[in-house]
Amino acid sequence: GQQLNQSPQSMFIQEGEDVSMNCTSSSIFNTWLWYKQDPGEGPVLLIALYKAGELTSNGRLTAQFGITRKDSFLNISASIPSDVGIYFCAGPGTSYGKLTFGQGTILTVHP
């Protein structure tokens, strides 16, 4: 089946630093979604990307849909302690509606 690989697996940064994480797939995706999950909570949608090459921002977050349609990255600028959590990329599989998730990037921000 389709696989999404996220890197890095985890990041430990200081407050105020910028963060970059990415996601690659074994096949083409038509949509890329980035979610954040806090402990014990459900994934919360951060950014949705629908077109190859698209660059979209949501506050301090910026995400891009790779030209090859096989990758995407998420940047967080000027990180703050509440950015702590697990960030997942996800995309629809080959079948209708099913989302395939990456394994997540665990972000820790030190004050």
Added chain:
Amino acid sequence: EPEVTQTPSHQVTQMGQEVILRCVPISNHLYFYWYRQILGQKVEFLVSFYNNEISEKSEIFDDQFSVERPDGSNFTLKIRATKLEDSAMYFCASSGEDLHLYQETQYFGPGTRLLVL
């Protein structure tokens, strides 16, 4: 802002018992989903549901599982004869108030933590 809600937030059950997890999707959404996340692992797709029938199911979603939309607002996941390995967070999601534009943007509920003893 509309959101997906789930009840209960936590459920503890004995192995072999049946549980029903409940979800209220976002109003006017057309597509409904259940996902599972075993502790420390990634989110896994279980089943999608549209127009009162299952659209797709994963290999995890065997005869032990069933879904139902008993009325205009609720969407349920029933797990029969629960096993220890069914312990996980179960997330409901919905999408698709606009078939062509939004069908692939799924919004998740807060989850139900199921513990099978």
